[in-house]
Each structure stands twice: as C-alpha cells, then as structure tokens.
Amino acid sequence: MTGLLHPFEKNTLDAMRRRRLVHVGPVLGVAVSGGPDSVALLHVLHALQPFLSIQALIVLHYDHGLRGEDSAADRRFVEELAGRLGCEVIVGGGDVRGFQRDHRMSLEMAARLCRRAFYMEVMRRRDLHRLALGHTADDQAEEVLLRLCRGTGPGGLRGMQVETAEGFLRPLLWASRAEVLQYLSDTGRSFREDATNLEGFCQRNRVRHEVLPLLEKIFHPRVRQVLCRHADLAAEDDEYWARQVAEAWGRVVLAEGSDVVVFNALGMQALHRALSSRLFRQALKKIGFSTGIFAVHLQALEGLLQEAPSGRQVILPAGGRAFREGFTVVLTKRGEEPPVGESREMFGPGRYPLPEFRAEIAIQELAGQKVRIGEADPWTVLMDAHAVLWPLKVRTVRPGDRFRPLGGPGSKKLQDFFTDAKVPRTARRRIPLLCDGEKICWVVGYRLDDRVKVRDGSRTVLHIQWRPLG
Structure with missing residues (x-):
C-alpha cells in the first residue's frame, strides 16, 4: 500500500514512525499559512491518514493582517485548499502591530505569540490534542543559529522539538526546504509565497x-x-539532564x-552548577517564564546560593523576583502578599494541615528518648513539652510582637530580630509564628523561643516539623 505514496510522503511516514508520532488521535489539527512548507504538510498528512488512523484533519489559519490584500488572498487560498481536501478550516486573526506596540517587542515575536495564542485557544475549544506545524530542517538550522547568537543555554541548542508538551508536532523536521519544493513540483501542487520572507526586517530572514x-x-x-545534527545531539543530552532534574527536584524543592x-x-x-542552573530554569518555566530569561x-540566581544574606533579591522580567530567606531561595511572579491571619487551634500532638500557610505541621510527643536534629534543618525543632501552654496555633506577625530568641540576652521586638537577621520587609508579614496560649514559641524557619528550649531536666519533648507544601 505504501507503494502508492510519493517518496517524500513515505519518508515522512518513516520519520514519524522513528519519532513515535504515529498515534496522533482520530482528529489532527494542521497549521496552514499557504506557504510551501505548510501546504506540503497538509498534502502529506492527507495522504497518510490511513497509515496514521486519522479520521479527520482540521486546518487552522491565522491572518496576521500585515500584508493587506495579500493576507486576504492567503486566507482564500487556504480555505479553497481545505475545501478540495474535505477538511474543516478555522480562521483567526488579530492586531499584531497593536500587540507589538503594547508589549514593546519585535514584529516577528509579536506575530509568533499572537499566532500561538490562536492555536492554543482552538486546541482547547475543539479538544484537539495534537497540532502539526510545517517547520523543516532549514527552519531548525536557522533556529539553532539564532539561539546560539542570542546566548541560549545548552538545552536551548536542541532547537525545535519534534513533539512538545503542548501537543505541537513537526513531522517535516527531517526534510530540507529543497525537498519540500521538489515534492510540490512533482505533484503539481500550488502554494502562496509570502513576499515578507524575502525582506530583511527580521533576524530570521537575514539568517x-x-x-x-x-x-x-x-x-x-x-x-x-551540520546544525541539525548538532540539535539532535543536544536533544539527546537534554533528555538525560531532564531525568537528572526530575530526580533532584524532589530533594531540593520545599x-x-x-x-x-x-x-x-x-x-x-x-x-553541580550544571544541574542547579537547570533546576532554576525548570522552576522559572513552571511559574510562567517561557521567554526573557538569559544567562x-x-x-x-546562583549568587543567592552562595552564603547570601536574607533579604538579597534578584529582579526578574515581567515583575518576577527571587530572594534569599534564611535557608531558602524563593522564586515568584507575585508581588507582596498580605498576611494570612492565623490557623485553627491545635490541642495536642498530631498532624495538622495549614492550607492558609501552604504547609502542614507535625507534632510528636517523645518521652525518655534522645533526639537530635540536623544542624542545617530550619524546619524542625524540639521543645520542652511542659513549657508549652496548649492549645497551639500558627499566625503571622502583629504590631508590637516580642519573643525571647534562643541564646539571646532577653526579650526582643520581632521587627528588630528580623532586621538583624536581614529578613526582607516584603517577607516579614508572611513568616509563620507558632504560638501557645501566652507567647511566641517559634519563629518558623528562624529561631526558637528560649522559654521552650529542651533542658537537662526535660522529661517529655515535643518534636515539631514544619512541612511546606506545593
């Protein structure tokens, strides 16, 4: 049956099988601009439907509104092509120049983000799990070179992925543009040529x-x-590092x-810095920094790990920031948070969820046992059970709060303690305080109160552990 396929179509099928892209689902979206790459992609996937168990193709076309009548002609061409092949077509558009002006970015980046937002919205609305894009090996070579010149990290040198977590597929990433044009010539398929691809208004065209x-x-x-082969080698390395990041994530993320x-x-x-920097990249990606992060x-961020005092900050793009708090480094996109108030009362040992603090606290009573805590663990303390007046509760800072820092000469204002410990002002209002019926027993993550410390004569000890949760 494959004997009926054009060699270009057969080679695409072989490449999809090698990359395990054959299980794409009963309905597949195809992004079609009208240019040669996307037109070839649509014809190839239409020919391969029986081999990929695809019941229907849905064509997505985005009108950037940048070329006047030519843009309208592109849209009509794509609609007519989809109609001849029996495919549904969904057309979107937007004010790309307005988006560029509002967000102060290049026209190329604005067009890419607007187009991507359209694709994601259609995929969500139509429950499309996969969308095929027409990028070729030439696009991959350009991408690798651009990333290298812009200063990407090792992971970025893998270029574009054949399949992404969002569901984007690139079945033609194996083929050169010359092979695409030869296929269209052999089969007599027409396409639209975007004149702006010949202009030097963007870096990609110059490359x-x-x-x-x-x-x-x-x-x-x-x-x-050569550049594409380098991308393949970088992708192999990146897959290895992805496993290392996943394994280390559970050990270092609180x-x-x-x-x-x-x-x-x-x-x-x-x-090793090679791993810690990748963990930082992964964290930034998780909280929404898909672009704008550089070496x-x-x-x-690495500087925050090197004995940085509490309060030191790193300003990130788009309103994000990172800061050192005691034994932790916090990466966040949100601004200052209001204090969260206080928890419910705890009347004895047990495990208590504290959703308002995104944590839980475990209290265990130990009698006649010798217990030691690792010196570097700021989240676990021991208290003399007879020095604690139940019930306990967790709250945030109030004006005039005082406590007796362990090892200190006496009572101290909490604000003065924070100042001495170089705790940033924006963080102070969110630091949890474990209190009993009459005093602050523990400034969580920082210092125990001297009145509840374990003494030589302590018969019963409370082992208390604070566990931050995602």
Whole structure:
C-alpha cells in the first residue's frame, strides 16, 4: 500500500514512525499559512491518514493582517485548499502591530505569540490534542543559529522539538526546504509565497538569506545539516539532564505552586552548577517564564546560593523576583502578599494541615528518648513539652510582637530580630509564628523561643516539623 505514496510522503511516514508520532488521535489539527512548507504538510498528512488512523484533519489559519490584500488572498487560498481536501478550516486573526506596540517587542515575536495564542485557544475549544506545524530542517538550522547568537543555554541548542508538551508536532523536521519544493513540483501542487520572507526586517530572514548562504560558501556546503545534527545531539543530552532534574527536584524543592517555587539553598549548593542552573530554569518555566530569561539572570540566581544574606533579591522580567530567606531561595511572579491571619487551634500532638500557610505541621510527643536534629534543618525543632501552654496555633506577625530568641540576652521586638537577621520587609508579614496560649514559641524557619528550649531536666519533648507544601 505504501507503494502508492510519493517518496517524500513515505519518508515522512518513516520519520514519524522513528519519532513515535504515529498515534496522533482520530482528529489532527494542521497549521496552514499557504506557504510551501505548510501546504506540503497538509498534502502529506492527507495522504497518510490511513497509515496514521486519522479520521479527520482540521486546518487552522491565522491572518496576521500585515500584508493587506495579500493576507486576504492567503486566507482564500487556504480555505479553497481545505475545501478540495474535505477538511474543516478555522480562521483567526488579530492586531499584531497593536500587540507589538503594547508589549514593546519585535514584529516577528509579536506575530509568533499572537499566532500561538490562536492555536492554543482552538486546541482547547475543539479538544484537539495534537497540532502539526510545517517547520523543516532549514527552519531548525536557522533556529539553532539564532539561539546560539542570542546566548541560549545548552538545552536551548536542541532547537525545535519534534513533539512538545503542548501537543505541537513537526513531522517535516527531517526534510530540507529543497525537498519540500521538489515534492510540490512533482505533484503539481500550488502554494502562496509570502513576499515578507524575502525582506530583511527580521533576524530570521537575514539568517536565512544572508548568513547561512555565507557560511555554506566559506565553511561547509552542508552547514544546515551540520546544525541539525548538532540539535539532535543536544536533544539527546537534554533528555538525560531532564531525568537528572526530575530526580533532584524532589530533594531540593520545599514548596511549589503556580506562581512560586521554594528551594532548599543548602541542597542546591551541594549540586553541580550544571544541574542547579537547570533546576532554576525548570522552576522559572513552571511559574510562567517561557521567554526573557538569559544567562545573566541564572548567574544572579546562583549568587543567592552562595552564603547570601536574607533579604538579597534578584529582579526578574515581567515583575518576577527571587530572594534569599534564611535557608531558602524563593522564586515568584507575585508581588507582596498580605498576611494570612492565623490557623485553627491545635490541642495536642498530631498532624495538622495549614492550607492558609501552604504547609502542614507535625507534632510528636517523645518521652525518655534522645533526639537530635540536623544542624542545617530550619524546619524542625524540639521543645520542652511542659513549657508549652496548649492549645497551639500558627499566625503571622502583629504590631508590637516580642519573643525571647534562643541564646539571646532577653526579650526582643520581632521587627528588630528580623532586621538583624536581614529578613526582607516584603517577607516579614508572611513568616509563620507558632504560638501557645501566652507567647511566641517559634519563629518558623528562624529561631526558637528560649522559654521552650529542651533542658537537662526535660522529661517529655515535643518534636515539631514544619512541612511546606506545593
């Protein structure tokens, strides 16, 4: 049956099988601009439907509104092509120049983000799990070169992925643009040529029409293939590091959420910088920094691990920040948070969830046992059970709070303690305080109150552990 396929179609099927892209689901979205790459992609996938168990193709076309009548002609071309192939077509559009102006970015980046938002919205609305894009090996070579010149990290040198977590597929990443054009010529398929692809208004066009031809002339006639092979090798390395990051994540991350990740600074210090920097990248990605993070930011984050005092901050793009708090490094996209008030009362040993503090506290009573705590653990303390007046509760700072810091000469204002400990003002209002019926027993993560310390004559001890949760 494959004998009926054009060699280009058969090679695409073989490449999809090698990359395990054959289980794409009964309905597959295809992004079609009208240019040669996307038109070839649509024809190839239409021919491969029986081999991929695809019941229907849905064509997505985005009108950038940048080329006047030419843009409208592109849309009509795509609609007519989809109609001839029996495919549903969904057209979107937007004010790309307005988006560029409002967000102060290049026109190329604005077009990419607007187009991507359209794709994601259609995939969500139509429950599409996969969307095929028409990027080729030439696009991959351009991408690797651009990333290298912009200063990407090792992971970025893998270029574009054949399949992404969002569901984007690139079945033609194996093929050169020359092979795409030859396929269209052999089969007599027409396409639209975007005149702006020949203009030098963006970096990618300059790389495509000036830089790569010059490199081919001076260094290597197959420099595009060399760059693509480098991307494949980088992808293999990146897969290895992804496993290392996943394994280390559970050891050094104390808490995580949609807009915050808290690292154990001591645990991160013990890691090789190649791994800690990747953990920082992963954390930034989790809280929404998909772009705008460069080597200078990662170097500054590494600086927070090197005996940085509490209160030191790193300003990140888009309103984000990172700061050192005691034994932790916090990465967040949110601004200052209001105090969360106080927890419910705790009337004895047990495990208590504290959702308002994104944590839980475990209280265990120990009698006649010798217990030691690791010196570097700021989240676990021992208290003399007979020095605690039940019930306990957790609250945040109030004006005029005082306590007796362990090892200190006497009573001290909590604000003065924070100042001496170099705790940033924005963080003070959120630090939990474990209190009994008459006093602050523990400034969590920082200092125990001297009145509840374990003494030589203590018969019963409370082992208390604070556990930040995602």
